[in-house]
Amino acid sequence: MKRILFLLLAGALVLLAGCGGKTAPEKTKEGKLPVVASFYAMKEMTEAIGGDKVAVTTLIPEGTEPHDFQPTTKSMKDLSRARVLVIQGLGMEPWAEEMVKAAENRNLVQVVAAREVPPIANEDAEEAREHGQYDPHAWLSPACAQVEAAAIVRGLSQADPANAGYYQANGEKFIGRLRQLEAAYKGKFQDLPRKEFVTGHAAFAYLCRDFGLEQNSVEGVFASGEPNARQLASLVEYCRDHQVRTIFTEAAVSPKTSESLAREVGAKVVPIHTLEGGEGEGDYLVQMEENLARIYESLK
Ligand SMILES: [Zn+2]
Incomplete structure (x- = not known):
């Protein structure tokens, strides 16, 4: 009898040891797949594909500059209750690995x-040392967004196979619209003699790669500091050399320097969306199209 009890106890202990961590609920109270996305653009893309089968929360609160984010107690709690985590990668979420471990x-x-x-x-070189070797802003390119949408379709389908067909169909629709957007603007940009534009922080390298454009910016890739006098002077020269008549500003970067730059070179200031913090109106595709239309307008 004693021996049987011992075996039962040992079995229970093994079971406990194998249960390190918690299990997130399969569905929310409303019957949706619980998903967390790192920031606004990831949430938008996940919702476009997940439709009414998913409940998506962002880990980085709207209005927070994502390049400076540190996980909070609330974001930890959200992550521990999620079935899927959608992040951008490429160094955009340096905190993600530790956070997933802790959850x-x-x-x-x-x-x-x-x-x-x-x-x-x-x-x-300095930003690469501090933030990693890649530029993370791939979600601002219609070509890259098609690759990202396919990855999200796979992730949602893995977590919720019963709705895989639904995610697949939404994914195809979303990718189709991105493809149309890409094709429409490829021709338009090709025909323009000018290709250079200036923004608040350097968030558009992937978009530039899609369309053969060139960006310059007031702040670097990670929006981590105002330019010094020498950098500002070379930016003024760049604007004059390339007849830049529009300076784009973003919600997350202070427009002060952009405004004085615009005054200096006689350009106007126009908002552009980085889709990092969710300040713009309209969904992901609407804001992407607005970006392309405004850049095109500025180069005509
Ligand atoms: Zn950024």
């Missing part, structure tokens, strides 16, 4: 949306 969520499916996107190296 100990055993049935979490992780989607690194940009995993199969051909990366662009971060050319600023």
Whole structure:
């Protein structure tokens, strides 16, 4: 009898040891797949594909500059209750790995949306040392977004196979619209003699790669500091050399320097969306199209 009790106890202990971590609920109270996305653009893309079968929360609160984010107690709690985590990758979420470890969520499916996107190296040596070797802003390119959407379809389908067909159909529709957008603007940009534009922080390298354009910016890839006098002077020269008549500003970067630059070179200031913090109106595709239309307008 004693021996049987011992065996039972030992079995229970083994079972406990094998249960390190928690299991997130399969569905929310409303019967939806619980998903967390790192920031606004990831949430938008996940909702376009997940439709009414998913409940998506962002880990980085709207209005927070994502390049400076540190996980909070609330974001930890959200992650421990999610079945899927969607992040961009390419160094956009340097905190993600530690956070996933700490959450100990055993049935979490992780989607690194940009995993199969051909990366662009971060050319600023100091930023590369501090933030990693790649530019993370792939979600602002219609070509890269198609690759990312496919990754999200796979992740949602893995976590919720019963609705795989639904995610697939939404994914195809979303990718189709991105393809149309890409095709429409490829021709338009090709016909323009000018290709250079200036933004708040250097978030558009992947978009530039799609369309053969060139960006310059007030702040670097990670929006980590105002330019010094020498950098500002060379930016003024760049604007004059390339007849830049529009300076784009973003919600997350202070427009002060952009405004004085615009005054200096006689340009106007126009908002552009980085889709990092969710300040713009309209969904992902609407804001992407607005970006392309405004850049095109500025180069005509
Ligand atoms: Zn950025």
